[in-house]
Amino acid sequence: MKINRLDDLQVFVSAAEAGSFSVAARRLGISPVVASAVIKRLEAGVGQRLFERSTRRVRLSEAGERLLPHARDVVHAIAAGEAAIGDDAANGLSGPIRLSMPSDLARSCLITWVEDFLASYPAREGDLLLDLRVTDRPADMFEQPVDFALRYGMPEDSGMVALPVAPTNTRVLCAAPSYLARCGVPESLSDLRRHNCLRFVRGDLPYNRWRFGRNGEQAIEVGGDRIADDGGVVRQWALAGLGIAYKSQLDIADDLISGRLRQLLPEWSGEATPLNLLAVSRGRITPPIRRLADYLASCCSARLAGV
Numbered sequence: 001m002k003i004n005r006l007d008d009l010q011v012f013v014s015a016a017e018a019g020s021f022s023v024a025a026r027r028l029g030i031s032p033v034v035a036s037a038v039i040k041r042l043e044a045g046v047g048q049r050l051f052e053r054s055t056r057r058v059r060l061s062e063a064g065e066r067l068l069p070h071a072r073d074v075v076h077a078i079a080a081g082e083a084a085i086g087d088d089a090a091n092g093l094s095g096p097i098r099l100s101m102p103s104d105l106a107r108s109c110l111i112t113w114v115e116d117f118l119a120s121y122p123a124r125e126g127d128l129l130l131d132l133r134v135t136d137r138p139a140d141m142f143e144q145p146v147d148f149a150l151r152y153g154m155p156e157d158s159g160m161v162a163l164p165v166a167p168t169n170t171r172v173l174c175a176a177p178s179y180l181a182r183c184g185v186p187e188s189l190s191d192l193r194r195h196n197c198l199r200f201v202r203g204d205l206p207y208n209r210w211r212f213g214r215n216g217e218q219a220i221e222v223g224g225d226r227i228a229d230d231g232g233v234v235r236q237w238a239l240a241g242l243g244i245a246y247k248s249q250l251d252i253a254d255d256l257i258s259g260r261l262r263q264l265l266p267e268w269s270g271e272a273t274p275l276n277l278l279a280v281s282r283g284r285i286t287p288p289i290r291r292l293a294d295y296l297a298s299c300c301s302a303r304l305a306g307v
Contacts, residue, residue, distance in 0.1 A: 005041075008039075008045075009042075009071040010028065011035055011042075012039065012050065013283070014027055016071075020057060021036050027098075027147060049064075050067060098147045099114070099150070100134075100151075102136050103230050104232040104234075104251045105250055107134070108251065109303065114292070117291075117292055117295045150277055151275070160280060160281075161278065162277070163277040163285065165275045165293055165300055166300035166304070168274070168304075169248060169249055169272075169273050169304065170269060170271060170272055171248055172246070172252070172264075173186075173244060173268075174263055175238060175245070175264060176239055177259070179238075179242065179244070180262065183196070189218060195222075196226075196242065196244065197210075197224040198228075198238055198242065199227045200230075200234045201227065207246075208223065210246045212268045224243050231251060235247060249307060277292070
């Protein structure tokens with residue numbers, strides 16, 4: 001058994017995490033043909049098949065399962081060593097940064113914050129590609145060309161790494177003064193049943209059951225005449241006085257401060273909605289990415305402090 005190139009291990013680890021040579025290739029900035037050739041070279045070196053191939057997906061063989069934890073250790077150790085000695089590749093911004101983020105927060109502040117961070121942390125000309133995916137649909141980070149995702153809630157996949165950005169964020173009930181003047185102010189959670197509630201799509205289904213209380217112990221089934229799969233659309237409907245929304249406090253902080261929206265039933269704590277920066281593995285959390293998470297956390301904290 002002989003492994004001649006340490007770079008081959010990075011391709012192996014990425015392919016194992018993605019379950020796909022082509023997805024691993026996109027993440028590493030190489031072609032699928034090169035990725036496939038690297039794996040074949042590595043298999044020739046160790047004298048065993050490391051992946052079982054099918055027409056749609058690849059999975060680790062028994063030998064690949066045994067090699068993976070050791071390969072990860074090597075890849076992480078190299079990254080840590082580069083960071084420790086100030087290597088430009090580890091401490092500077094370079095290559096593609098493929099980032100998914102929720103639509104409403106992206107348009108209101110996240111894009112500006114990311115640009116401000118990049119301006120204060122410059123890369124060499126031509127070394128950086130920022131690739132943003134602005135969507136409220138959770139990114140499949142093992143299938144789509146996405147390296148990081150800013151997402152509300154904790155990841156369902158326990159193998160992902162989550163850096164906290166706004167850990168105390170919650171949802172709040174809100175409506176425009178014009179709606180409240182026309183339809184009245186709800187005085188209890190049960191009153192929501194007689195109001196027009198503006199709903200968003202969570203996953204593939206409308207979020208009809210709004211939860212309140214520290215542990216979500218109080219749930220109210222709501223209805224209304226408008227549903228959208230874009231959080232920004234729901235906020236625009238609320239601002240237009242078309243109904244009551246149940247939004248992330250981060251999304252509507254400016255609207256609450258200005259009075260364009262009013263918080264309703266503040267005695268009820270809303271559903272916990274922490275914002276996290278997700279990565280598919282700890283090896284992808286380079287020093288610049290950690291600094292980005294810290295910078296976004298400070299921006300979120302300042303935004304929420306004014307509410």
